[in-house]
Amino acid sequence: MKIALRLDKMGFHYIEGGWPGSNPKDMEFFNRIKQYTLKQAVITAFGSTCRPGVVPEQDANLNGLLEAGVQAAAIFGKTWDFHVTKALNTTLEENLRMVRESVAYLKSHGLTVFFDAEHFFDGFKANADYALEVLKAAAQGGAAALILCDTNGGSLPHEVHAAVSRVARELPEIELGIHAHNDGEMAVANTLMAVQAGAIQVQGTVNGLGERCGNANLCSIIPNLTLKMDYQTVPRENLAYLTELSRYVYEQANLNPPANQAYVGESAFAHKGGMHVSALLKEPGTYEHLAPELVGNTRRVLMSELSGISNLLYKYKELHLDKSSPQGRQVLEQLKSMEHRGYQFEAAEGSLELMLHKAMNGYQEPFQLASMRLILEMREQQPIHSEAVIKLKVGEEMVHTAAEGNGPVNALDNALRKALETFYPEVAGLRLSDYKVRVLEEKAGTEAQVRVLIETGNGKKTWGTVGVSTNIIEASWQALADSMSYGLLPETLK
Amino acid sequence: MKIALRLDKMGFHYIEGGWPGSNPKDMEFFNRIKQYTLKQAVITAFGSTCRPGVVPEQDANLNGLLEAGVQAAAIFGKTWDFHVTKALNTTLEENLRMVRESVAYLKSHGLTVFFDAEHFFDGFKANADYALEVLKAAAQGGAAALILCDTNGGSLPHEVHAAVSRVARELPEIELGIHAHNDGEMAVANTLMAVQAGAIQVQGTVNGLGERCGNANLCSIIPNLTLKMDYQTVPRENLAYLTELSRYVYEQANLNPPANQAYVGESAFAHKGGMHVSALLKEPGTYEHLAPELVGNTRRVLMSELSGISNLLYKYKELHLDKSSPQGRQVLEQLKSMEHRGYQFEAAEGSLELMLHKAMNGYQEPFQLASMRLILEMREQQPIHSEAVIKLKVGEEMVHTAAEGNGPVNALDNALRKALETFYPEVAGLRLSDYKVRVLEEKAGTEAQVRVLIETGNGKKTWGTVGVSTNIIEASWQALADSMSYGLLPETLK
Incomplete structure (x- = not known):
């Protein structure tokens, strides 16, 4: 209906x-x-x-x-x-x-x-x-x-x-x-x-959903026919709601929208090659087959190894920051060194923005970790019991609490929310929607570097955060802490 | 590479x-x-x-x-x-x-x-x-x-x-x-x-992976050109490895293969409409654009028909086991239920063989876990300290020991080796060469089911083992225990 x-x-x-x-x-x-x-x-x-x-x-x-x-x-x-x-x-x-x-x-x-x-x-x-x-x-x-x-x-x-x-x-x-x-x-x-x-x-169907490999995808057919071949389909001005329609249908079907979907995907107008981006800043038409606004999508500039400086410059512009200040240059150096250690900001714009605000706007995180302890216990054939104990500094106050979970990261997540709830009731509205773990150097076995990406939403928007460590718990903590901090970011910085 | x-x-x-x-x-x-x-x-x-x-x-x-x-x-x-x-x-x-x-x-x-x-x-x-x-x-x-x-x-x-x-x-x-x-x-x-x-x-690229909406997808181009338009591309007989290639590349990229992908997706030849299925049973050509075997994919008609079964039949043959014995059928049922819970044996033949030996050859693992405790502690800006305490039953003896590591799984790995060393000096020659973590249901955030794949070698051969749980430590323990057990498997069973 x-x-x-x-x-x-x-x-x-x-x-x-x-x-x-x-x-x-x-x-x-x-x-x-x-x-x-x-x-x-x-x-x-x-x-x-x-x-x-x-x-x-x-x-x-x-x-x-x-x-x-x-x-x-x-x-x-x-x-x-x-x-x-x-x-x-x-x-x-x-x-x-x-x-x-x-x-x-x-x-x-x-x-x-x-x-x-x-x-x-x-x-x-x-x-x-x-x-x-x-x-x-x-x-x-x-x-x-x-x-x-x-x-x-x-x-x-x-x-x-x-x-x-x-x-x-x-x-x-x-x-x-x-x-x-x-x-x-x-x-x-x-x-x-x-x-x-x-x-x-x-x-056809919205997003091409259908049996086997799907039906014809109306989210691609409509812009192709309307914007490129000049046929009348739905009213031309309604194409600005196409991305929203696509995401709405995925949401109703409880499916994750594929980021690479033509026209309406989150990455459909994402740019990362440094050379692309510098040309794009001069003239958007150079590296885009059409303007993302026409289909209700937005341009994204991604951070990556190949990014060069242009990508960061685009972020500075978006956040109204001064790229040529000493802090601006310092963040760029910091970012390069983090990328070298395995951080990746393409899917973690939340962590990137927090880093920029910290360096350039005097932003302070809403909480600091004083200490954390995780205890996992297993006996014979029984499932593991996971418990997290956490001590946070929130403003001038100390809060010390504990929680269980069905895994170490879930226990940590629960304890962090419990600690923050009395200070920031809005954490109850933050939902972790995706948790990804990537082992970076495979050959190192269990000593390998691990990258954790977390996606969080508040019902209005979603953001990604990242953590990297040889310790999966430490990497998860970094991403988790950033996910909450970003969710609690003052309106003035958004 | x-x-x-x-x-x-x-x-x-x-x-x-x-x-x-x-x-x-x-x-x-x-x-x-x-x-x-x-x-x-x-x-x-x-x-x-x-x-x-x-x-x-x-x-x-x-x-x-x-x-x-x-x-x-x-x-x-x-x-x-x-x-x-x-x-x-x-x-x-x-x-x-x-x-x-x-x-x-x-x-x-x-x-x-x-x-x-x-x-x-x-x-x-x-x-x-x-x-x-x-x-x-x-x-x-x-x-x-x-x-x-x-x-x-x-x-x-x-x-x-x-x-x-x-x-x-x-x-x-x-x-x-x-x-x-x-x-x-x-x-x-x-x-x-x-x-x-x-x-x-x-x-083009395998699976069309590439920036924005991707490059041209070779997994669709090759069968279209070769099987439908009669062009020479890669050797025609190699198309039977196309599905395997697609999944391998997703696995390396740590991406979930989209089930609806043309030719190689898990649902590409899945049939559910009652009318389709009855026609299909009469004549496969009625509702399939080509035979799935040509691209190394398989037809799926019933929900319970899972990929591991053909692997299992192959394994029975390889290990000279009788598939029609009551134990043979029982393992098949067990495997179906495990695959349903997220286990995957394509890259974990070590775990699969241990399961078969246990069910059909009266094999007993070289050790049982009595209890395990993991403690992770972090203070302010310091790195996490990880310690594992482990109690194993090896034959009639109990061994109780502890070790540190640079992460929880590494600590567990070190403690397990330390406990086993006096009984089985050959564990010193076993090397973990790969450790992979995959979050199975993305939408569940930190409560999601996790699959761990471990690859281990002894200098002569390598084997894969698997564990699945909502708890990453439990999943890691399963894969780790199997990796050691397989390394200690008597020569007669190899």
């Missing part, structure tokens, strides 16, 4: 809400969405043609679509001769009847009917004449559009272009659509090819 | 190992790889043309390429007029000189030189004549191939096809290549288009 309302707000024309005949949850969606007045999206139900040997009037699946009370339906039918005989166990002729009559039946009840031509591209390769006959049967039945589906997701762009062009020539009167899967990493490209060959309806 | 050796084994023709002039780590790679005799891969160094106003002989970057001692170099130069004047601050004419002379200089020292035409597609759009002139300058300099780069990653397949076709017409004598980025989710499609238009060299 939440996602459907967001899709409507974004300006999508059709929202396919499920298969009403297949389970009660899908039917419930159609019932509940009726309470809302949508801006323009037409709620669409999904289903199949009638079964072999059954007339539409007596087909439970088609009647389920009518019961859903929708204005539009998308029904799939077979177009690959091999599937008709092998999977459906019926004749090619009977399949044409099923397609034609099913479309006509739904149309006679006032529905806009889209025909999803399942396995169209495989069918077209195997027996083009029959695949086209099936499309003609759907057109005769009164379909509003024929959607050509790459169900197995293995078609290539030039094949899709050729097949869609042929259909457009053979059936010039009817609207065409494309439904692509990503099994060959081609779903977005195949969709663009189909549009160039004449398709005007695109089926 | 590890990845380069794998790439060579897979049959890649060139391996770009870094930019020797940019940092000492990259130069070290070129020095160390010389110790190995590769099958066919040519180690290639990356760099740029000389700077404006500098002759090649005096250019530090070009001389760095020579110092790397490689047979081939890929150097990038500007082809977009806007970049020449805006980013390089030089004239269009001077840029042609830099390209021509830089290529000629490296060639005169016996190197095969590839010219990476940076921003070629943007440059071609802005000023096609100048972009082509730059290519001609590189050809005049003696480049072995011209690599057309979509540096900003925003080009579309039809644009790439048109531009490459034009270059192939204008410069019919020279080999062309393609270097694509994924900012528009087009890197794989653009690469295929370039090949169709005449490019014969493809630059």
